[in-house]
Amino acid sequence: xxxxxxxxRAATDPEHMLVNGDTPRCxxxxxxxxxxxxxxxxxxxxxxxxxxxxxxxxxxxKYLVKGAMCAAVGALQNRSYQANDGTTRYIxxxxxxxxxxxxxxxxxxxxxxxxxxxxxxxxxxxPL
Numbered sequence: 001x002x003x004x005x006x007x008x009r010a011a012t013d014p015e016h017m018l019v020n021g022d023t024p025r026c027x028x029x030x031x032x033x034x035x036x037x038x039x040x041x042x043x044x045x046x047x048x049x050x051x052x053x054x055x056x057x058x059x060x061x062k063y064l065v066k067g068a069m070c071a072a073v074g075a076l077q078n079r080s081y082q083a084n085d086g087t088t089r090y091i092x093x094x095x096x097x098x099x100x101x102x103x104x105x106x107x108x109x110x111x112x113x114x115x116x117x118x119x120x121x122x123x124x125x126x127p128l
């Protein structure tokens with residue numbers, strides 16, 4: 001089973017693009033605070049690249065901003081590429097099936113947009 005759930009803050013604004021001219025893709029870095037403090041008494045963070053595709057990519061690009069708290073659920077994916085110096089580079093990314101904003105000024109608009117795109121109604125959602 002390959003399933004990852006991360007909660008943290010967007011460390012970058014999303015980068016939105018079209019792949020092959022018509023498939024939306026969005027990527028951003030997610031900073032996830034570690035559970036324990038370091039020797040200085042501060043929390044360190046791990047940074048993960050999160051990639052979204054199609055409708056989810058459009059929503060994330062529209063509403064996620066640097067610093068916003070969000071949750072990403074998806075799978076880990078490894079890939080490699082040849083760098084300009086001829087070396088092979090390896091990348092591990094989270095390919096997200098779900099991204100949820102956890103509050104913030106765009107949360108009400110995101111909730112409504114998500115309902116339109118995925119055509120569902122959230123049950124027991126508190127009024128906005």
